[in-house]
Amino acid sequence: MVEAFRSAEVKGIVVAATGNGTLHHALEAALLAAQASGVAVLRSTRCPEGRIVPGGRRSGDVLPSAGALTPVQARIELMLQLLAGPGAA
DSSP: OOHHHTTOOOOOOEEETTTSSOOOOOHHHHHHHHTTTTOOEEEEESTTOOOOOOOOHHHEEEEEEEOOHHHHHHHHHHHHHHHOOHHHH
16 A cells, blocks of 8 residues: 555655554565655654553664554644655655
8 A cells, every 4th residue: 555655746744653563574564665765754653542651672663653643633633744844754
């Protein structure tokens, strides 16, 4: 799916990760490649009362966290970031 999104030239991807924000290694690699090619990526959690745990595996330091935002809230956050443009945060 991530490769299809990249081919469609999407500007950003929000991924609903496990409760603490970890990802399967294949998905993580695809998201890191997408991010390296200029696609904005945010990790969020599927847990309604959860939040992303800082650190962890490789993506914990490289893929930005949506913190305590739900995937829907993270999508809105990412859309606003993309509309604001680079360096606006």
